Amino acid sequence: MAQNDTVTRILDTAEVLFAERGFAETSLRHITSKARVNLAAVNYHFGSKKSLIQAVFARYLDPFTERFHTVLDDLEQRYAGEVIPLEVLLDNMARTVLEVPAERNSLKVFMRLLGLAYSQAQGHLRRYIQEHYGSVFSRFSSLVRQATPELPDAERFWRLHFVLGTVIFTLSGLDALRDIAEKDYGEHVSVRGLIDRLRPVVVAAMQAPLPPLETDNLSTAS
Amino acid sequence: MAQNDTVTRILDTAEVLFAERGFAETSLRHITSKARVNLAAVNYHFGSKKSLIQAVFARYLDPFTERFHTVLDDLEQRYAGEVIPLEVLLDNMARTVLEVPAERNSLKVFMRLLGLAYSQAQGHLRRYIQEHYGSVFSRFSSLVRQATPELPDAERFWRLHFVLGTVIFTLSGLDALRDIAEKDYGEHVSVRGLIDRLRPVVVAAMQAPLPPLETDNLSTAS
DNA sequence: GTACGTTTAAAACAAATGTTTATAATTTAA
DNA sequence: TTAAATTATAAACATTTGTTTTAAACGTAC
Numbered sequence: 001m002a003q004n005d006t007v008t009r010i011l012d013t014a015e016v017l018f019a020e021r022g023f024a025e026t027s028l029r030h031i032t033s034k035a036r037v038n039l040a041a042v043n044y045h046f047g048s049k050k051s052l053i054q055a056v057f058a059r060y061l062d063p064f065t066e067r068f069h070t071v072l073d074d075l076e077q078r079y080a081g082e083v084i085p086l087e088v089l090l091d092n093m094a095r096t097v098l099e100v101p102a103e104r105n106s107l108k109v110f111m112r113l114l115g116l117a118y119s120q121a122q123g124h125l126r127r128y129i130q131e132h133y134g135s136v137f138s139r140f141s142s143l144v145r146q147a148t149p150e151l152p153d154a155e156r157f158w159r160l161h162f163v164l165g166t167v168i169f170t171l172s173g174l175d176a177l178r179d180i181a182e183k184d185y186g187e188h189v190s191v192r193g194l195i196d197r198l199r200p201v202v203v204a205a206m207q208a209p210l211p212p213l214e215t216d217n218l219s220t221a222s
Numbered sequence: 223m224a225q226n227d228t229v230t231r232i233l234d235t236a237e238v239l240f241a242e243r244g245f246a247e248t249s250l251r252h253i254t255s256k257a258r259v260n261l262a263a264v265n266y267h268f269g270s271k272k273s274l275i276q277a278v279f280a281r282y283l284d285p286f287t288e289r290f291h292t293v294l295d296d297l298e299q300r301y302a303g304e305v306i307p308l309e310v311l312l313d314n315m316a317r318t319v320l321e322v323p324a325e326r327n328s329l330k331v332f333m334r335l336l337g338l339a340y341s342q343a344q345g346h347l348r349r350y351i352q353e354h355y356g357s358v359f360s361r362f363s364s365l366v367r368q369a370t371p372e373l374p375d376a377e378r379f380w381r382l383h384f385v386l387g388t389v390i391f392t393l394s395g396l397d398a399l400r401d402i403a404e405k406d407y408g409e410h411v412s413v414r415g416l417i418d419r420l421r422p423v424v425v426a427a428m429q430a431p432l433p434p435l436e437t438d439n440l441s442t443a444s
Numbered sequence: 445g446t447a448c449g450t451t452t453a454a455a456a457c458a459a460a461t462g463t464t465t466a467t468a469a470t471t472t473a474a
Numbered sequence: 475t476t477a478a479a480t481t482a483t484a485a486a487c488a489t490t491t492g493t494t495t496t497a498a499a500c501g502t503a504c
Binding site: 194 | 244246247337338340341342375376377379380381383384385386387389390391392394395398402403409411416418419420421422423425431432433434
Binding site: 249250251261262264265270271 | 460461462463464465
């Protein structure tokens, strides 16, 4: 057995199980038995379950950030000081997101993991992602800022997260939704088809008219 | 001690802890100790942890569906055969969602629970919600259909879920986002303020131009 | 081939989990 | 007031969890 075969097999199995059932609901014994690997191997190679979770993310996010940085480099060079249009930015991001997991297991797993990273407690994960990959997001949102000068900063911040919510929520719950869509509308939808559907919606969301100024600020509900 | 005091105290504590940490990450001992109630009380009053989770949801969703049905009754009567405009439908739904938890703990908890119901495994919960509250959603989406006749059925289906994703994702992760927004833009945002921000975005998303017809269907990625 | 660092293996550990049981306390009704 | 039903309590139960330990197998360089 090659030296890193165990590590790879653990990661391959873990990412699928995590995506299917969440982090807390997936035991190391489930992972190791399905991967046909000894239980202690996880702690030996990764140190702890937390580190394993982080390693699963790193295997997607490391190549993604690297590629996305060069994509942004290319764009900045091509537009040479000119403002990069919003749709170009969004399209390139989508394309990069699609490319990275294409070689590996599946995009579905990746998006589901991203959704979990948001929704599950796992404070250590949020910290890890923020710390290791926060800079790419900063660079991207700075470009988005130049592309949407008409938006107030706070408004753009919220809309980016609105859009992020749409994408992650949809793609991470894709399986269930796809089943319904296929049953009710007899239509098989691929991930790429979904992204074609998302594009006009996302662009329209970012370019929606500004909300009316809030005159009263006597908000009560927390 | 009043007879149902224990039940109420368990529910009050459980919903907060569930919303903070998720279902699997919240132990019955944590709930009962914080609620100053005996551990066995949960199994005595609710039967199991799963049933407790369902009861937490029922306490929000039962009054919501009841109210929303009468709201829809009123609307149908007021528009008497005429098509109810999309914005009216969305506004009324938002208002109903806001009203129900206003009297109780907080809207934040409710939305966070909804987000968890989607993202956590908890197959029993999805089944429970579908079975008990599926009819309201059916009625609502049928009205949305009449309000957006220009949308193909499948497209409307997906856009409704896009929008649902935005709202649940944003409101369920509200705390973290609000902290950032307040720190970076020095702006305190209330839930109602957020909904004012969401309204134009949601409407724009639903009315976005249709995606181009997909000519090639040779999708590869799963 | 021997010695040494690395990896795998089986077993055991300590802690935490949901649930059940047996008993005590309390409320309810007659 | 007393008998019965309901609710609260403490303890124990049986699993499951992540982690550690100890020893065996493996590979590699001298």
